[in-house]
Amino acid sequence: MRVYRQRIRAVQATKKITRAMELIAASRVVKARQRVAESTPYARAVTRAVSAVATFSNVDHPLTTEHPQVRRAAMVVITSDRGLAGAYSSAVLKESERLAELLRGEGKEVTPYLVGRKAVGFYKFRRREYAHEWSGFSDSPKYEVAREIGERITDDFIKEYDLGGVDEVHVVFTRFVSMVTQEPEVIRLLPLEVVEGTEAPDPDDVLPLYEFEPSAEEVLDALLPKYVTSRLFNALLQSAASELAARQRAMKSATDNAEELIRKYTRLANQSRQAEITQEISEIVGGVEALASAK
Amino acid sequence: MSKLHVELVAADRKVWEGDAKQISARTIDGELGILQGHTPLLGVLVSGDVRIETMSGQIHTATIDSGFLSVDHDRVTIVAEAVDASRINS
Numbered sequence: 496m497r498v499y500r501q502r503i504r505a506v507q508a509t510k511k512i513t514r515a516m517e518l519i520a521a522s523r524v525v526k527a528r529q530r531v532a533e534s535t536p537y538a539r540a541v542t543r544a545v546s547a548v549a550t551f552s553n554v555d556h557p558l559t560t561e562h563p564q565v566r567r568a569a570m571v572v573i574t575s576d577r578g579l580a581g582a583y584s585s586a587v588l589k590e591s592e593r594l595a596e597l598l599r600g601e602g603k604e605v606t607p608y609l610v611g612r613k614a615v616g617f618y619k620f621r622r623r624e625y626a627h628e629w630s631g632f633s634d635s636p637k638y639e640v641a642r643e644i645g646e647r648i649t650d651d652f653i654k655e656y657d658l659g660g661v662d663e664v665h666v667v668f669t670r671f672v673s674m675v676t677q678e679p680e681v682i683r684l685l686p687l688e689v690v691e692g693t694e695a696p697d698p699d700d701v702l703p704l705y706e707f708e709p710s711a712e713e714v715l716d717a718l719l720p721k722y723v724t725s726r727l728f729n730a731l732l733q734s735a736a737s738e739l740a741a742r743q744r745a746m747k748s749a750t751d752n753a754e755e756l757i758r759k760y761t762r763l764a765n766q767s768r769q770a771e772i773t774q775e776i777s778e779i780v781g782g783v784e785a786l787a788s789a790k
Numbered sequence: 791m792s793k794l795h796v797e798l799v800a801a802d803r804k805v806w807e808g809d810a811k812q813i814s815a816r817t818i819d820g821e822l823g824i825l826q827g828h829t830p831l832l833g834v835l836v837s838g839d840v841r842i843e844t845m846s847g848q849i850h851t852a853t854i855d856s857g858f859l860s861v862d863h864d865r866v867t868i869v870a871e872a873v874d875a876s877r878i879n880s
Contacts, residue, residue, distance in 0.1 A: 533803040540799050540869045544832055544860050638801040638871065705862070708833035709819050717834040717858060721871070728801065 499764035510753035517746035524739035562662040574611035581745035584613035590679035641728035669737035677737035792826040
């Protein structure tokens with residue numbers, strides 16, 4: 496009985512923690528979703544501008560040109576910094592493993608770029624090589640981080656293969672579909688395919704014939720890195736929202752589980768208390784009978 | 791009434807939206823003023839001030855870092871990575 500009481504106390508303490516984490520995640524996920532929504536006007540404006548330039552000028556840009564032969568592909572894996580978010584990080588990592596397998600099957604080398612401590616831990620534990628890591632911000636990513644990642648991968652993309660450059664960039668992140676569904680997803684970031692993505696312009700939304708200031712090339716030069724960054728930023732924000740939603744769900748089921756355990760142990764404790772009492776009574780009755788017959 | 795519909799957008803939020811008479815901003819080539827009826831334009835902005843004169847004649851000034859500006863059919867979108875909107879009183 497004492498053991499049961501102890502267990503109940505332990506589970507109650509755990510429940511308090513998971514409950515608190517659930518509430519924290521719940522309040523943060525709202526903010527994270529808001530940030531996704533707030534970054535959309537920017538993403539839309541950039542996408543619209545890029546597609547305008549791409550449609551009305553035949554400018555080739557290094558960032559949009561397909562390499563004739565893809566020998567090395569970069570893979571940006573976006574995971575969380577902390578655990579206790581259910582299958583969130585492992586789902587992304589599994590997806591990234593699948594992508595790596597696929598790319599290797601096409602005869603490409605894979606260079607991983609890791610975002611979030613979970614991915615770093617995953618690679619370190621397996622003693623695998625990776626190109627670069629960023630971590631420490633996963634549940635509220637800043638725009639500067641997206642820019643830093645963007646600059647690094649565009650630099651590597653422009654670099655020659657022999658100097659360690661990459662010919663393709665893929666991003667593995669988690670799309671926030673709803674509070675209950677978050678799906679790991681892969682997008683190819685570079686070379687750019689301008690029309691794909693969620694912010695594709697409406698077909699009936701006719702783009703006007705723009706004048707470019709100073710010139711189409713220079714506008715494209717300035718725009719494309721921003722486009723890359725804005726897509727990365729969007730991926731980071733969606734991942735952050737997904738992480739928090741996943742954590743909220745994981746913690747909710749942990750709390751439910753703890754409640755279940757407490758109920759079970761309370762029953763067991765009551766049962767054993769009852770058994771003890773019954774035994775005591777039968778011992779007393781037995782003693783009385785023994786005394787009576789001894790007379 | 792002729793007017794421009796203006797959106798000022800930063801990377802992480804929409805800073806300002808509304809109607810305006812005139813906008814001036816600094817592009818790579820130099821100062822650029824936009825009035826109603828401007829031809830469609832996509833311009834690269836360098837860091838500096840963007841001035842928006844609203845319909846009531848009030849002037850909003852925001853400091854941006856590098857960004858760009860697009861104009862079409864009297865809809866102006868000013869996009870910058872970081873916008874200092876502390877001087878915009880909305």
